[in-house]
Structures are given as structure tokens and as C-alpha cells.
Amino acid sequence: QFARIYLQCSSVVRSQKAMTDQPQTDLGLYKPPQTVRGMTELDRAAFSQTVSVPAIRIPTSVLNKVVKSLKKVALQRPGLKRVVEEHNEDGNKDSSKGEHRLLLLDPNSITSADSFGSEEAEALTAYGVPQEIQKYQLKLTYENLKSEEILRAVLPEGQDVTSGFSRVGHIAHMNLRDHQLPYRKLIGQVIIDKNPGVTCVVNKTNTIDSTYRNFQMEVLAGESNMVAKVRENGVLYEFDFSLVYWNPRLSTEHERIVSLLQRGDTVVDVFAGVGPFAIPAAHRGCEVLANDLNPESFCWLQHNAKLNKVDRKITSFNMDGRDFIRGPVRERLPALMKGSQKIHVVMNLPALALEFLDAFRGLLGPEPDQSLFCPDDNLPQVHCYGFSKEDDAQRDVVERAEVSFKLSLQGWCSVHLVRNVAPNKEMMCVSFTLPRGVLYSTHTQDRGKRLSHSLRPLKASWMARWHASPDV
Numbered sequence: 001q002f003a004r005i006y007l008q009c010s011s012v013v014r015s016q017k018a019m020t021d022q023p024q025t026d027l028g029l030y031k032p033p034q035t036v037r038g039m040t041e042l043d044r045a046a047f048s049q050t051v052s053v054p055a056i057r058i059p060t061s062v063l064n065k066v067v068k069s070l071k072k073v074a075l076q077r078p079g080l081k082r083v084v085e086e087h088n089e090d091g092n093k094d095s096s097k098g099e100h101r102l103l104l105l106d107p108n109s110i111t112s113a114d115s116f117g118s119e120e121a122e123a124l125t126a127y128g129v130p131q132e133i134q135k136y137q138l139k140l141t142y143e144n145l146k147s148e149e150i151l152r153a154v155l156p157e158g159q160d161v162t163s164g165f166s167r168v169g170h171i172a173h174m175n176l177r178d179h180q181l182p183y184r185k186l187i188g189q190v191i192i193d194k195n196p197g198v199t200c201v202v203n204k205t206n207t208i209d210s211t212y213r214n215f216q217m218e219v220l221a222g223e224s225n226m227v228a229k230v231r232e233n234g235v236l237y238e239f240d241f242s243l244v245y246w247n248p249r250l251s252t253e254h255e256r257i258v259s260l261l262q263r264g265d266t267v268v269d270v271f272a273g274v275g276p277f278a279i280p281a282a283h284r285g286c287e288v289l290a291n292d293l294n295p296e297s298f299c300w301l302q303h304n305a306k307l308n309k310v311d312r313k314i315t316s317f318n319m320d321g322r323d324f325i326r327g328p329v330r331e332r333l334p335a336l337m338k339g340s341q342k343i344h345v346v347m348n349l350p351a352l353a354l355e356f357l358d359a360f361r362g363l364l365g366p367e368p369d370q371s372l373f374c375p376d377d378n379l380p381q382v383h384c385y386g387f388s389k390e391d392d393a394q395r396d397v398v399e400r401a402e403v404s405f406k407l408s409l410q411g412w413c414s415v416h417l418v419r420n421v422a423p424n425k426e427m428m429c430v431s432f433t434l435p436r437g438v439l440y441s442t443h444t445q446d447r448g449k450r451l452s453h454s455l456r457p458l459k460a461s462w463m464a465r466w467h468a469s470p471d472v
């Protein structure tokens, strides 16, 4: 039944799940002082601790070569020197042993002289370094700890310290769980400390079901400046993250759609946001009609068009999507369809866009005179997004598009899996050539049977078109 529906899984964008910024390696090394457990105001000094680590003594004449050979077993920690001077029993630098240095080793890999692998042992022999391990008293400070170690030390024992955050310019955007909320200010500060470039951490305080798809958020740490500068696929955007929609996990999808466009095509972006389809499309030489209901998105869209010097290619609107289709789009469509350049309609409001497809029903009024009938009319290509929680997500989104059109799309569309949004929720994109029988009809009500019948003679030429352009 759905033989022509292609599910493309390759571009699933994986969520950033871990709060940690470095891989977990030597979690056993740091045994946090009990005093930090339950801390809600960050006291960095309280995290300091002296630990005993293995070390090997190396003559300075072969230091660089030996350090290179022992790279895999050397201690690696943020902000930590792994090659140190030797000290005498008073803790002072021992100048009598000046021609040697100590290389600190990872206690997870090296516990005794026998722990070296064959390659490392051979290198030590070749450079004349005795395989003797000594203990070194190392002072670990807050700077040398990873965010996960700090949070594991602070949060109640046995509770999960990981949580997702995404980066929007200088802003780290978190979605903390209830048990983490008492520690939210501290968590925010740790994220700032451990992630260069992050100067503001916010926590989402509502679900994204507001009309404009923006989040309510609380600033946990850092500056309260919500105006982010973001580069996506080489294009610069600026916007107030608290007032508009922006999702860094859509960059692959934005790029995928833009790669379908040719210079001179027209792009109709019904739910344009701050411009992640519209601006690159204009950059590619397309004429763009971009609309968003949110006045803030509309302003930032215009700002971004100017910022990227494509404002002359973009005509922007601040309207409801249906009114936009039935107004400015309807006005321009007949002329555009006479041309040879493609028309792409992008509808990225996944919670509702499939329902908005009904705005195309009867958009161009009755069928033109049969003598003027041209099966190769330049019909718009639609890329419409939808969420699905169904087992068969592609069938689900196609069926919902069909309900809006009162017309079967079987055999006429492709479906792309954009990303997995939650364990049982997919974001899909249905692409198809807008059926002629949808655009031309006298009624906007239920005319499914007659329309699907009137489509039949066109099917062969549509199929030919489908094969010629697999991107629809």
C-alpha cells in the first residue's frame, strides 16, 4: 500500500543526553569530601582533595619521547599538568634531581610496574627508563574535576545526575528533573565553569505547547542576556531565545530541504520562525515568501534577512498560516505556476501543520477550462512536518495529510524521519506535489470521492514526474 513511501532514517538527529563535557574515565580517582554533599551554593574550594596517583621517573633527555609512548596510560584531567617536578621530603623542589621529571599515570590503567602493556614496556626499555612506579600526592581542585564528578558529589546519593542540555549561542538550555531543582543554581554555575563560551544557563519551566513554540525559562546562572547569536550551516542568526522558537537539533533538516532548492525557485515558508529555511534559501538565489504569526519571530526574521544581506529576496508576513496561504500565497500562485521554476512550500509546525493543509483545498477555485488543461502545470512541492506517536509513524502522518485534503496521497508522497523527539514520538516530513485536484475545486468541503476520480487521468504523468525528481 505504501510502496512509494520512503523512510529515511539516516539523518536522525540524536539528542545530547549527557550533562558531562568529557568522557568518563577515572571516576575512581576522586573521592569527594562528605562536606560537599547537599551543597546548594557553590563553594569551589570545598572540592579540593589530595589523592595518591602512580608516577614514573623519567630523565629529561628522553622526556618527550617517553611521554608520547605512555600517552594512553598518562593521567588526563582538565587543567592538570601531568609532567611534574620532583619534590624532596619537605615538599620543596629537589634541585639535586634536576635531570628527571615525574609523569603522572592513570590509576585505572597502572597500579604497579607490571601493568604496562608490551608496547609501553618496550619503549621504556628502549629509552633506558626503569619500570618503577612511585606514589605522588596530587592536589585535585575544582578546576581539575569534571561536571559529572562535581554533581555526583553534591546531589543526593544514588540519584541520576545526568540531564540534557542544548547550546544556543552563549546560552545552555536545560530541562532539569524535579530532584535536581533544589540544586539548580549550583548546576547552572557548574555548566558555566566547565563549558567555555557558555555565559548563561536557563532551565525550561513549561512544555513547548505555547502558540509561538517558545519556552518559559528561568535563568539559573550567569548573565540574563537572552539575545543569542548562532551560526547554523554557515548562516548567522540573532534572536531573543526567550521569545521565539529555535531548535539546534533541526540544522540537518534545514540543510536537507535547502539542498533541494535551485536558484530562481520560489520558497513559501508558512511557519518561518526566525528564518532557518528562509535565509539559506534566499542565499541560494530563491525568492522567498516567509510568514510567522509571532510578531517577535517576524521582527527577528527581518533582522536576520538584513544581517545576511538577503532582505531583497525575502518578503515577510506576520499572519496566521491559513490566512497567509489563502491571501498572499493565493494571489501569487497562478503566476508562479506559469513559470518553469519550482515552488516549494515548507510547513514546519509539527504539532499542527498537517491540519493546516486544508487551506489549500479549493485555493485556486474551479478547475480551469479543459482546453487550457495542462498536465505538466508547475504544481507546488510541499514539505509538511508532523509529530507521530503511532507505531507506523509514516502511515499516520500520510493519513492525517489525506484527511486534510479529503484525497488519497498513496503513491504520491515520500516520508522522511526527521528525528526522534521522545521515546515514542517521531518528527516526520511528508513531501509531495500538491494535487491539482486539491488546488482546483469549487468547494472547500468534503469532495474526496469526486476529486480522487478527477485525478485518475493525471496519475501517469505524475508518476513520471515522481521518478524524474525523487526529491519531492
Ligand SMILES: C[S@@+](CC[C@H](N)C(=O)[O-])C[C@H]1O[C@@H](n2cnc3c(N)ncnc32)[C@H](O)[C@@H]1O
Pocket: 211, 212, 213, 244, 245, 246, 247, 250, 270, 271, 272, 273, 274, 275, 276, 277, 291, 292, 293, 294, 297, 319, 320, 321, 322, 348, 349, 350
Ligand atoms: C516549530 S517552529 C518552526 C520555526 C522554523 N521554521 C524552524 O524550522 O525552526 C513553528 C513556528 O510557527 C509559528 N506559528 C505558530 N502558530 C502559527 C500560525 N497559526 N500561523 C503562522 N505561524 C505560526 C511559531 O511562532 C513558530 O515560529
